[in-house]
Amino acid sequence: MRRLGLNTVLTLAVIASLFLGIAAIILYAATSTADISTSLQEEELQRTATDMVNLISLSLENGKESADTLASLPVFLEALIGAPERAQKMLDGYLKNSDALLAVLVVDTDGKAVASVSKSGKPLADSYKDWDFFKAISSGNDDYTSATIRRDAAGNTTYFTTAHAVHGPDSKIRGMVVLCTDWNRLTRAYLSPIRFGQSGYGFIFDDAGRIIAHAKDKSLLLAQPSDKTIGERAAALKNGIMRYDYKGENKYMAVAQVAGVHWLVCMTASASEVAAKAAGQRNVLIGLGAVVLLAVAALIIIFNKVVVLTPLAAIAAYAAAVADGNLKAILTGRFRFELAGLAHNLERMVGELKTKLGFAEGVMQGIPAPCGIVGPDCTMLWANQAICDLLEKTAPPETFKGQKSGLFYLNDADRETCSDKALRHRTVLTAHNAYMTPSGKQLRIDVVTTPFYDMDGTLLGSISFWTDQTELHAQQERISAQNMLMAGTADKASATSDRMASAAEELSAQIEQANQGAQEQNDRVQETVTAVEQMNATILEVARNAGETAQNTLMARDKAREGAGLVVDVMDAVDKVRQAAEQLKDTMRGLGDQAQGIGTVLGVISDIADQTNLLALNAAIEAARAGEAGRGFAVVADEVRKLAEKTMQATKEVGQAISGIQRGTTDTIGMVDQAALAVGQATALAERSGAALGEIVSVVETAGDQVRAIATAAEEQSATSEEINRAVESISRIASETAQAMGQSARAVTELAAQAHELNALVADIQGGSGQPALTA
Structure with missing residues (x-):
């Protein structure tokens, strides 16, 4: 079998290198395009959700101002003290000129409507004593906007209530004016037309997790979603972007909260539609990359010198073995020109590295006290067995490398440890803490943490030493208790x-x-x-x-x-x-x-x-x-x-x-x-x-x-x-x-x-x- 020549090997190597480079470029471009597309889509979702929140907030504010204006009119106070005729006439004209309202009520302190008008011509209820707006105004609030969306008696439309207290000359609450705003009309005008691509739409949750508005499926109104975790995640997020799976499809969703009523406006879009544009651009880049690869490979084959590849391969193998931790590896081969100096310097470097790493590793392995090292990114670099035993960590110490220091020390990745503080302040810190192990054992720990730097002054991390002072602290508490007991005995003896x-x-x-x-x-x-x-x-x-x-x-x-x-x-x-x-x-x-x-x-x-x-x-x-x-x-x-x-x-x-x-x-x-x-x-x-x-x-x-x-x-x-x-x-x-x-x-x-x-x-x-x-x- 004919062995491949150096030229073939170099050609293949160059082609492979070029291929990897072009593939990396294409991958980067495709990824960047996908990220940009996703970012733009998320911004659009968030902007739309925020705009919808602003529209709803404006509607709520207008309702409050209208209720406040009506409550200040003397005619409604007259209705509450026994003369409702003028108030009823005014309500009839007011509702006729308002497309946004379904009903207007004047309710007394017994929960009865002394004057009312509705688009259906029927009262919404015989008594409003159990309604949330009545309870809120009766408890002393001047105004109240209900977060509860209700259906009318016929079940044809939905509405929410806005109430304002009516005060008498003595400033006491004599009743309230209530506006019932047409929620269907509001969402139909602003939410229903919204679409993102082919399948993106908007919907709204109330604070109970019910869907109170939906741009596509009206059958879901005032019902819990089939997947309640979506509403729970949105409620926890309140404002921002989240991803979720719905019926096997990956989606993006922007969430924005309406202040006061705590409604969650959600705008969702399909992740596959967003990725489709990036996929088309990626295919174009792949075709162009293949043409460029062939052209560049031909030029490199003609002008490159094959004799460089073998020494470089030996040097690469040697460096790979050292990088994998094999400090006993030997560099073999013939090296000429600049490669000879490179090989010699590489061997010297490895020898010096062996000396210093051996010294550092020996020092760390010889530390008997519980000790850990945290990197500049607040992740664990090294921990000895003593600190693992103290913290009741059953896994080997090397498995915690790369773990957040808060998770390692405090079992909470979001908490800041003393090592993190030492890195942030770049100073030696000492702490005296009460620490509870996973088994429930209460310890008293003294922690000393100091940052350390390389020869150029670059922060490499912080090393901390933990000392168990539980027994000493217990002895101090026993001594303190004995002192208090002696003082109490002296007081009793003095009294006797x-x-x-x-x-x-x-x-x-x-x-x-x-x-x-x-x-x-x-x-x-x-x-x-x-x-x-x-x-x-x-x-x-x-x-x-x-x-x-x-x-x-x-x-x-x-x-x-x-x-x-x-x-x-x-x-x-x-x-x-x-x-x-x-x-x-x-x-x-x-x-x-x-x-x-x-x-x-x-x-x-x-x-x-x-x-x-x-x-x-x-x-x-x-x-x-x-x-x-x-x-x-x-x-x-x-x-x-x-x-x-x-x-x-x-x-x-x-x-x-x-x-x-x-x-x-x-x-x-x-x-x-x-x-x-x-x-x-x-x-x-x-x-x-x-x-x-x-x-x-x-x-x-x-x-x-x-x-x-x-x-x-x-x-x-x-x-x-x-x-x-x-x-x-x-x-x-x-x-x-x-x-x-x-x-x-x-x-x-x-x-x-x-x-x-x-x-x-x-x-x-x-x-x-x-x-x-x-x-x-």
Whole structure:
């Protein structure tokens, strides 16, 4: 088989090169033509849609102005307050002169039309209370244009409403004027004639996604399109150009939004019709290119030197191998003239490239921290495995090359990353961010990003290092929480110490009061001792008088037995007995009064003991409030309470003894009165006759018995007095012990108050240092 010669190879190479060049030119020209045609078509679509929006907006604005003008006329206010005749006449003439309106209404605040006129001659509804224009004006709006397209009752045409409020002299809304604009007429005049090529047309969406106007298919009016995604995409776009497929055909569509009512005017055209013109021009260019290719190829074959092709092929193969990453490739072949220098320089270049790339790759592969490199176009150039693990990327790092940095780092291609900002500002940036991984793990990341440049100062990209500070941040939060807890505890301790100090001060005042009561009780006891001593002396005096009375009674008995001659002596003796009885009676009354005084003193002592018991109870309550610090004081308060109870018991026993003395004194006074009566009777008998001496003897014997009873009672009173004396001594001893206990309580309260103040000082020291962290990390 004959091998191809160099000339053939060069010819084929030149022809191929020319073919590629011409093909590229033709492709570029065809593409440019298609792009230009598409751009022109899109501009036409957008311009038409914008013009349609302007026409609709102008119509809406005219409707508002007309409604405003009508609402300002007094005749419509008259209709709303009960005189609709003039308004009705004006509406009839107004509608007759207007081709754009289907109906005009005057509606009151109850939703009823007080005056109306329509092209069909029939009312649009019995009540407008549920219509959107009524709700809008009733809620306080002065004017309102409905975005809802409605059909008339016959279903022949469509319309939209424009309303304006009618105000009374008091500025309150009395009703509204409503214009119903013929939507069919408007779209028929401006939308229906529009065509783009053979199949392009226009249509309009409302804000609910319904087709409210269509240039070709009227059956789609007020219905949802079969492909709802078209309306959804148009609503999301609002203004601009979009492409979509409809029934298998690729189309262009321009979208423009009508302000206020949010209608979307759409103009669509077939992409195939736009491309047809570009395809014809492309075919012409292909034919011309083929002729040019053959002519140029013939000239190059004649004049080109074949010997250049082989060295160039070797150099190309070598360069291709290096470009594919094979830095170990070897350049082979014979090179002459300029090609020899080119081959030598190429080998030097590859050697230098191997050195620098090896150094750079070694540095990057040796970085242990999470790291990524972003190019000037904000796309990923390189990422190591550590950053992929941190961001929970499961794919190999090299697969993310060319991906947007926002998508790689933040899972959102539209978000600007710290690397992007560093590229834009050309400065080193540091950020502290909260980052959530795809698995929901919350991290605290420190990011340091720096841009880097080539030797000519050209920005090559930015390199960022990510540091996971989650654990450190958690420790800082725990430390902060501990500091806040210590500060809160200090506040609570301060409040507790304040309450304890206050309770100690109040308890100290109560103990002072109890101490004063104990002192007063001691004084009363001393007075009681004195009274008891006086009572004892009186009882001894009563006993002595009773003894003397007994002797006198014996003498009277003896003298009575001696005879009537001694009657005078008996009368004297009886008189002495009477006097002694009177004295005894006075003495016993004094004794009763003194016993009453003792009872009063004992009542005071009982009250003091009750108050002491109450104060001791209060002291125990305050000590319980003080907690552990008041436990010692609670023991002292309990001892005080027990002493108070003992005082009350002793006072009760003394009171019972005094009651016995009082009863004995009362009995003695009764006996003395009987004795005095007997003496009086004896004196009367002596005066009458001495013959009554026998009776006198009997009476004297009775008096003797009574005197002996008095003596016995006096002895009993003396014994009771001794018991009272001992009880009073016990009360005095208890009062002294109470005073001592009050002193101990006062000292305990003083010590408690000092501890409370020390606690306050300690809490103040803690709170004073709360501005500094209690722990450091």
